[in-house]
Amino acid sequence: MPIIDLNQNQRDAVEYFSRKPLLIQAGPGSGKTRVIIERVKYLIQERKIDPETFLVVTFSNKATTELRERLMDSENGLDTETVNKIHISTIHSFCYDLISNQGLSY
Numbered sequence: 129m130p131i132i133d134l135n136q137n138q139r140d141a142v143e144y145f146s147r148k149p150l151l152i153q154a155g156p157g158s159g160k161t162r163v164i165i166e167r168v169k170y171l172i173q174e175r176k177i178d179p180e181t182f183l184v185v186t187f188s189n190k191a192t193t194e195l196r197e198r199l200m201d202s203e204n205g206l207d208t209e210t211v212n213k214i215h216i217s218t219i220h221s222f223c224y225d226l227i228s229n230q231g232l233s234y
């Protein structure tokens with residue numbers, strides 16, 4: 129799958145594969161969302177990683193909707209079933225679910 133319209137740093141981030149975590153830090157309008165979308169697609173399509181193992185956390189409900197749409201909306205997009213397996217949520221929703229389902233019991 130060719131990764132077009134990305135600069136070298138963005139391509140490096142998309143194709144990064146290591147046990148060490150990857151931090152993508154850049155200013156507004158620099159393509160962070162595009163890199164995340166291309167990275168998720170790359171890891172699922174090329175590296176054959178199970179989409180159910182992904183957690184994509186955003187700050188707003190609008191961003192979660194946009195991510196889902198953009199993962200499906202391209203020539204090499206993912207199908208709806210695959211995107212629905214990816215856990216995409218806001219940081220608040222994720223933390224609430226974590227505390228609700230995994231919270232401490234006394």
